[in-house]
Amino acid sequence: MATRLVHVTELSWTKRVAKPSDVLKPDQEIEAIVLGVNRDEQKISLGIRQLEANPWDNAEQKYQPGTRVKGKIRNLTSYGAFLELEEGLDGMIHVSDISWTRKINHPSEVLKKGDEVEAQVLEVDKPNQRIALGLKQLEKDPWENIEQLYKVGDLVTGKVTKLASFGAFVGLQHDIDGLVHISQISEERVEKIKNVLKPDQEVTARVIKIDKGERRIGLSIKAASYNDEQLKEEQKLLDALKPGDDLVALQHAFDAVGDKPE
Numbered sequence: 001m002a003t004r005l006v007h008v009t010e011l012s013w014t015k016r017v018a019k020p021s022d023v024l025k026p027d028q029e030i031e032a033i034v035l036g037v038n039r040d041e042q043k044i045s046l047g048i049r050q051l052e053a054n055p056w057d058n059a060e061q062k063y064q065p066g067t068r069v070k071g072k073i074r075n076l077t078s079y080g081a082f083l084e085l086e087e088g089l090d091g092m093i094h095v096s097d098i099s100w101t102r103k104i105n106h107p108s109e110v111l112k113k114g115d116e117v118e119a120q121v122l123e124v125d126k127p128n129q130r131i132a133l134g135l136k137q138l139e140k141d142p143w144e145n146i147e148q149l150y151k152v153g154d155l156v157t158g159k160v161t162k163l164a165s166f167g168a169f170v171g172l173q174h175d176i177d178g179l180v181h182i183s184q185i186s187e188e189r190v191e192k193i194k195n196v197l198k199p200d201q202e203v204t205a206r207v208i209k210i211d212k213g214e215r216r217i218g219l220s221i222k223a224a225s226y227n228d229e230q231l232k233e234e235q236k237l238l239d240a241l242k243p244g245d246d247l248v249a250l251q252h253a254f255d256a257v258g259d260k261p262e
Contacts, residue, residue: 067121081107097134142174184220
């Protein structure tokens with residue numbers, strides 16, 4: 001009698017089935033399609049997934065780049081969130097495509113399993129069965145027109161969102177964070193950030209540096225009360241610094257955002 005075999009890869013178009021017992025039970029009656037017959041080995045290859053249409057056949061046309069989609073967050077990983085587009089078909093939102101302005105270390109910071117969200121299709125990779133999605137692409141990048149939103153010398157108000165050993169991050173409008181370097185908090189020397197600032201504390205600060213290319217905004221609390229002449233003097237001091245000494249060099253600050261305040 002010929003052996004009839006349904007290989008694990010022929011059980012589903014979309015699910016990665018580790019073992020047949022995950023989807024089938026002993027003595028379960030099923031329908032299958034004959035895929036091949038090997039007379040020499042007396043084997044008949046069967047497939048179950050062939051009874052249904054392969055959703056990937058139409059994925060490239062149905063989910064073209066730029067298409068807006070809605071669905072529920074099915075799962076979270078360290079690198080992104082999986083959004084269920086339809087039965088058995090997920091799209092992946094990478095952490096780098098969640099926000100234009102915030103450094104997201106883990107998708108759980110802004111998303112949770114079961115959330116219904118809208119996203120934009122970025123790419124469909126049919127051979128590897130991957131659909132890339134983005135949340136931030138639904139909105140304009142505020143840094144494209146940052147000069148219309150903020151100018152050096154502007155007074156801004158926001159809440160402290162995070163403390164680090166080198167300064168404090170302040171949440172501004174348009175979902176943008178600015179950094180108050182520890183040297184820009186007070187005229188007096190500040191030894192420890194936590195001694196003078198607390199999370200959620202509302203502060204008023206002066207914009208003292210904007211670097212569009214590096215996407216950085218430097219703030220100064222001590223300069224909030226400066227007059228124009230004092231601001232010019234402060235700016236001269238900042239401009240005279242070497243790049244490595246820049247008081248508001250936010251690249252390191254944002255990269256090291258996980259640092260704990262001393």
